[in-house]
Amino acid sequence: MSTIQKSVDNGVNVAALLGAREALSKTPEAAQFKWRASVKWVNGTHSMTRVEGFYGLGTEQRHKTVFSFEADHPEIFASADRGATPVELVLAGLASCLTAGVAAVAQNRGIQLRSVESSLEGKMDIRGILGIDSDVRNGYDDIKVTFKIDADGSKEDIEALVAQSQKRSAVYDIITNPVNVTVQVA
Amino acid sequence: MSTIQKSVDNGVNVAALLGAREALSKTPEAAQFKWRASVKWVNGTHSMTRVEGFYGLGTEQRHKTVFSFEADHPEIFASADRGATPVELVLAGLASCLTAGVAAVAQNRGIQLRSVESSLEGKMDIRGILGIDSDVRNGYDDIKVTFKIDADGSKEDIEALVAQSQKRSAVYDIITNPVNVTVQVA
Numbered sequence: 211m212s213t214i215q216k217s218v219d220n221g222v223n224v225a226a227l228l229g230a231r232e233a234l235s236k237t238p239e240a241a242q243f244k245w246r247a248s249v250k251w252v253n254g255t256h257s258m259t260r261v262e263g264f265y266g267l268g269t270e271q272r273h274k275t276v277f278s279f280e281a282d283h284p285e286i287f288a289s290a291d292r293g294a295t296p297v298e299l300v301l302a303g304l305a306s307c308l309t310a311g312v313a314a315v316a317q318n319r320g321i322q323l324r325s326v327e328s329s330l331e332g333k334m335d336i337r338g339i340l341g342i343d344s345d346v347r348n349g350y351d352d353i354k355v356t357f358k359i360d361a362d363g364s365k366e367d368i369e370a371l372v373a374q375s376q377k378r379s380a381v382y383d384i385i386t387n388p389v390n391v392t393v394q395v396a
Numbered sequence: 397m398s399t400i401q402k403s404v405d406n407g408v409n410v411a412a413l414l415g416a417r418e419a420l421s422k423t424p425e426a427a428q429f430k431w432r433a434s435v436k437w438v439n440g441t442h443s444m445t446r447v448e449g450f451y452g453l454g455t456e457q458r459h460k461t462v463f464s465f466e467a468d469h470p471e472i473f474a475s476a477d478r479g480a481t482p483v484e485l486v487l488a489g490l491a492s493c494l495t496a497g498v499a500a501v502a503q504n505r506g507i508q509l510r511s512v513e514s515s516l517e518g519k520m521d522i523r524g525i526l527g528i529d530s531d532v533r534n535g536y537d538d539i540k541v542t543f544k545i546d547a548d549g550s551k552e553d554i555e556a557l558v559a560q561s562q563k564r565s566a567v568y569d570i571i572t573n574p575v576n577v578t579v580q581v582a
Contacts, residue, residue, distance in 0.1 A: 396544045
């Protein structure tokens, strides 16, 4: 098993992650993270979000660079389409979370990945957000994620990778289970 | 009221949105949207998401440009930090959704906005995703959104804007209520 793992490189440092697991199981306070974003309205439905600092391992942290995301509504909603819609950003979060998980689990299980692709589709009845029918929810009715994975493993191995990634995915949990959100005006 | 509205310009075409509401209340099938994203694994926890086409108003639609999002994990997780984390992308989605809503509601209510900023913070105990304690959830424990708005309106008007945006927000609904997500391997 260890011989197989040595020849596998998915670019994930599993030893470091296992070390973190060991360390954080003894110091739960270091595992308390705060992820942040700040947003500025540009015009109309167009906004710019910046992601830079976060808190974790007991101290303030900083990404190597500032990441920014433009969001907008498309032209069919009489907007300028200067960015993805907010609900597409959520799909990007889900997709990237599951994909990172697949790579980490594959590394841990000694499975070499060659390519991992997925397509996501979220169904939404926009009568909800337009306030046409109060029985229609604002958000997605359901989301389907389909992976296509080329890897040194059986179909069962690959399905198990995806299942384990799903089981440990932060964004999968955020979307499938309720999260308490407080919105206030300063 | 109409006189007030004429002098207000937040860049949102409310007449078009009200027209869409009128039209879609008569043709609910046109209100069935499918939002999409496709994701490619790059290396390690680094991935690239593309957003381009979607389905709505009974036909395939396309954004004016392709929007792409890099995601990764930070260096403290032994990753390369080449993009925001997936959970930060979710914050960007929430923030941009609420911000677009504030602009649209303000336009509809004849309130001129000068600036809209918000900061978001999501708390997460990463013992969940590391599999240290099965009683700890993978996703956010809670998210706090704080708006700072400069507008031609009273404090009460501004608080009501934010409350109405929250009430109609697709991403707020996705995060605070359960969404069914199916993950499969092709």
